[in-house]
Amino acid sequence: MAEETKKFMYINRKAPYGTIYAWEALEVVLIGAAFEQDVSVTFMDDGVYQLVKGQDTSGIGMKNFSPTYAALGDFEITKIYVEKESLEERGLTLDDLQHLVWEDEDEDWAEKDSIRLVNRAELGDVLADQDVLFNF
Amino acid sequence: MSSIEANGKTYETDEEGYLADLNTWDKDVAAVMAGIDDCELTDSHWEVINFLREYYEEYQIAPAVRVLTKAIGKKLGKDKGNSKYLYELFPYGPAKQACKYAGLPKPTGCV
Numbered sequence: 001m002a003e004e005t006k007k008f009m010y011i012n013r014k015a016p017y018g019t020i021y022a023w024e025a026l027e028v029v030l031i032g033a034a035f036e037q038d039v040s041v042t043f044m045d046d047g048v049y050q051l052v053k054g055q056d057t058s059g060i061g062m063k064n065f066s067p068t069y070a071a072l073g074d075f076e077i078t079k080i081y082v083e084k085e086s087l088e089e090r091g092l093t094l095d096d097l098q099h100l101v102w103e104d105e106d107e108d109w110a111e112k113d114s115i116r117l118v119n120r121a122e123l124g125d126v127l128a129d130q131d132v133l134f135n136f
Numbered sequence: 137m138s139s140i141e142a143n144g145k146t147y148e149t150d151e152e153g154y155l156a157d158l159n160t161w162d163k164d165v166a167a168v169m170a171g172i173d174d175c176e177l178t179d180s181h182w183e184v185i186n187f188l189r190e191y192y193e194e195y196q197i198a199p200a201v202r203v204l205t206k207a208i209g210k211k212l213g214k215d216k217g218n219s220k221y222l223y224e225l226f227p228y229g230p231a232k233q234a235c236k237y238a239g240l241p242k243p244t245g246c247v
Contacts, residue, residue: 034200063196071195074203109210 006131007038012047013136017062022050025136026068033075040130041072042123044083047136048090051082051097051115066098073102073114080114083123142168154236158192161239169237173228177237181225183212188238198243201231 010029016022033039043051050066057064072080080100087093100114118126127133140147142164148156153169155161166185170177177185187208191199199207201219209217216222222230231243 030197030200034202036202065196067194067196071197071199071203074195074199074207103210105206 005036005038007040007129008032008132008134009040009042009127009130010134011042011044011127011136012050013045015046016050016055016066017057017060021136022047023063023065025134026065028134028136029072029077030068030075033072033077039075039077040079040081040126041077042081042083042127044086044123046086046090048082048086048092048097051100052092053096053098069098069100072100076102078102078112078114079116081116081118081123081126084117084119087117140165140168140172152236152242154242155239158239158241161189166237166239173233175226175233180216181234181237183216184208184222184225184230184234185238187211188234188240192238192240198231198235198240200243201229204231204234 010025010032012022012025014021029039029041051069052066055064055066082094082097087096094115094117097115101111102114103109103111138149138151138153140149140153142162145164147160147165150156153172155165167177170181175181184204188198188204191204191207201222205217205219205222207217208222219230222234226233235241235243
């Protein structure tokens with residue numbers, strides 16, 4: 001029985017540590033990907049901090065799970081939206097974030113960028129196009 | 137908390153036999169875990185186990201079986217990057233069984 005693939009969007013709005021939302025969201029994203037759905041991820045508001053490079057959690061006694069974002073490409077999650085205004089409001093640019101890529105098996109494993117920088121209006125259009133939204 | 141004995145050392149595990157602390161892992165405990173499942177570890181098994189340990193080191197997660205299959209295919213060749221090959225090595229499920237021997241937690245998405 002072939003089930004229809006749905007478009008799942010996971011929206012990350014919170015800073016990575018201090019609450020469990022970011023880590024839980026990442027686990028849910030990876031589980032969703034295992035079910036071969038069309039999965040996208042958004043980082044907006046304080047959620048953009050989740051992707052900041054060079055995180056060090058040794059002072060707060062929590063696992064640094066930021067390396068796991070680099071595995072999203074392996075799970076065939078290739079659409080990662082970052083809201084431009086959220087970065088700007090926090091004095092960040094794309095250069096402050098991890099460089100996330102996925103490898104295209106059909107093009108001899110060519111590396112392609114996963115992160116798509118979108119403004120608030122464009123992000124609204126992307127969200128309107130989804131079947132299922134999860135807000136973390 | 138359960139435990140496993142290997143070569144005179146005791147290793148703590150969870151109730152499903154996964155190591156409690158992956159830093160306590162060594163090849164002896166991997167072989168003992170495999171022995172419990174009546175599985176003798178060959179070079180082909182070690183290739184996958186070593187791959188999983190490297191993957192975890194880099195990404196801090198165990199890969200789902202689909203991800204494992206693809207990544208093995210890329211690293212070790214297409215003839216090994218398929219579920220038939222991996223299931224022959226690890227009949228209880230390549231991700232679950234191989235992760236256990238590699239000392240990793242159970243893969244995310246496995247129930």
